[in-house]
Amino acid sequence: MNSPKLDRSVLTYHSEVRLRTIVSLDVCSSTAATYQNEQETLNQIQQDYSFIRNLCQTLDGEVIASMGDGLLLSFSNNQNALVCVAQFQQWVLARAQHPGSLAYRTGIHLGEVQIGAELNAKVRLIADKLQHLAAPGGICLSRAVCDSIRPKVKVALHDGGLHSIAGLAYAMRLYHLPPQILADPTFSVPAPTAATHSSRLTTVIFTAIQGYEEKLLCNQQQLQDCARRDFLVMTQRYRSLQRQIIKTMGSGLLLTFQSAVQAMTWAMNIQTLLQQQAESLPPEQVLHHQIGIHLGDVELIQQDIAGHAVNLTARLTAYAPPGGICFSSAVYDSVDATLSLPITHSDGQMVEVKGIPHPLRVYPLALSQTELQKLKSKRQSSAPLEPMGPAKTQTITCATSDELVRAYREGHRNFSGQCLKAFNLPRAHLVKANLSQCKLQEVNLHAANLMNADVSRSDLVRADLSGANLNQIYGNYANFAGANLAKAQLKHAHLSNTNLKGANLCGADLTGAKIDAIQLSQAVVDDETVYPDGKTRVHRNPLKRLWRSPHA
Structure with a gap:
């Protein structure tokens, strides 16, 4: 039997293309620092970059480019990249008490680069965007890097929610290693070993x-x-x-x-x-x-x-x-x-x-x-009944409930970081909307559809979410204190480190929900509340001791 021919034009192996972990590093407020004392600032930057160049070399990395007061580093794996920038930030933070000390931001992303053309690579552009989102003295990582290093490097990464990145057609989830953790004396970065080089x-x-x-x-x-x-x-x-x-x-x-x-x-x-x-x-x-x-x-x-x-x-x-x-x-x-x-x-x-x-x-x-x-x-x-334009990821500001609904219908999905307090959105269709880090106190989302939406780190105190579809919602670190979640669907919702103190969960369905480190004191439930294991209180679910009955 003759095998069908396969087009090999796109399969030809190009040795100059490789996967790399890219680090973008820059000085915070360098213009102000050089204005006040140019020579001392430049000397300090030179000393810091000499330190990280040597550290980079010991971790099988290389300096791709030096751009003014910024550096672009390349590593053969994610772990070495994180070890390098974490040790550098710790070294810088250790002298932070001295007047005039500089601070640095770093971003880490992985992807394909062509040798000799790293500056034009998409991964480099994204790493640079992440660097601008990092806190001074901190590190910002993409979800891909986080997933790769999490099993190896036991660090407390903070979920930064979804962000729009220029050049990407979708929002990217980011993670942070803040300077407070790096400066903690109990925090340690794994020392380079032979295993990291393999x-x-x-x-x-x-x-x-x-x-x-x-x-x-x-x-x-x-x-x-x-x-x-x-x-x-x-x-x-x-x-x-x-x-x-x-x-x-x-x-x-x-x-x-x-x-x-x-x-x-x-x-x-x-x-x-x-x-x-x-x-x-x-x-x-x-x-x-x-x-x-x-x-x-x-x-x-x-x-x-x-x-x-x-x-x-x-x-x-x-x-x-x-x-x-x-x-x-x-x-x-x-x-x-x-x-x-x-x-x-x-x-x-x-x-x-x-x-x-x-x-x-x-x-x-x-x-x-x-x-x-x-x-x-x-x-x-699965398309919504209401006509909508193509999805748009740039953040859009909405002053009223009607503006938000109209923007969603036009294809906008990113509403993160806004003040939407007391917005009236009953039965609104906001599937996959990015509402992370929003102020949503007392918002009316009764019977709304927020399936797969992101409300991580948002404030939903006393919000009305009764009867809402919150299945697979991403609500880590959100504050639902005093919120009305009666009859809400929360199947497979992600609610780690979420505050549900005093919330009404009567009749709510939390089947398969992730509730690690959740705050449930004084939450109200009844016999129709379905717990994460799929059982109700009548099955003597052990979580019932954390919640009180409305008739108690």
Whole structure:
């Protein structure tokens, strides 16, 4: 049988493209400092940059550029980048008590860069934007970097909510390591070890055969023959890129790529090629492969790899459609500007992955015509009844309730940081709206639809959210004290470190909600309140001792 031809034009391996962690560092208020004492300020900047250059070199990093009073650093992995800037900030903060001491802001992001053209890379531009959002003496990280370093570096990262970044068609979630934590004597940054130097930022691919165990029990020999046939197609295309097969398993392959774009292109072409091959095969000999793609720090162990990024990639295969792909938000950020994907940011799904304490946004990509039609139908059926323009991510200011509703209908989603106190928005449609860090005291959102909305760090004291759809809402660190949440739907809501003191939760459904470190004293419940474990008070839920009955 002649294999269908595969277009290799986009698969050619370019050694000058690589994944890197980029750090943007700048001096705070440098103009004012040089105006007051130019020579002393310049000497101090030179001394500080000499320190971080030496530290960068010991952590397998490099200085890409020096731009006036700013530096651009590049690292082979996220952990070394964070260790470098954290130790630098601690060194600077240690002398902060001296008059005239300078402070620095740093931003960290990961992505693809072309050697020699780092200054024009999208990852560099985003890292620079994050640097401007960091507190003086602090560090601002993207969600992709945070997810990668969280299992390794035990630091208390603060959720900064969603922010609009110029050049991105969607809001990005940010995290902060504030100077108060860095200056804390009990806080320590892990010292560089040999293990950190064996870690590399890599794109990982896992492939898996759908229904492998069932097929194995039905006809082991046929399954093995068909698997060898398909694996041969995959490995031949992979070896043509001069890459090395990391591991071959019974149900799939484990591969690595230096470029997320090439990893995604390889996966899409392979799935298309296998579908073309299946057209000339008997149905019983057709296998459907699921491909998971993620990028992050991996540990290089001789001819093998290990680490959190590898484990997470393996989990993503379960979310891939048969004959399709599932990739993480870190991969989406890296390839969206380069590849024409048949999905958008809004097609991402928040999922709970085993072993991960927080939800992840993943992108299941169906490549067959049947599955693509299902995706199109799903978009049409889930579209709101009210006509809306294209989604817009720039922050818009609204002085009245009517202005906010009108802006949402026009496609605006980012209303973060505004004062919306006492706004009257009953039955409003605000799905996926960004209302983080807003003042929403006494707002009327009765029976409103805020599914997947972000109200993290917002003040909703005495707000009326009775009967509202708050399923999968992101409400970490929000203040719902005294709010009316009667009959509200809070299924799978994220409410870690949330204040619900004195809130009315009668009849509310909190099935699957995340309530770590939640403040529930004097909250009101009844026998119809559904707790996070799916049970009501009549089932003697242990949380009932924290809440009081309205009849108590």
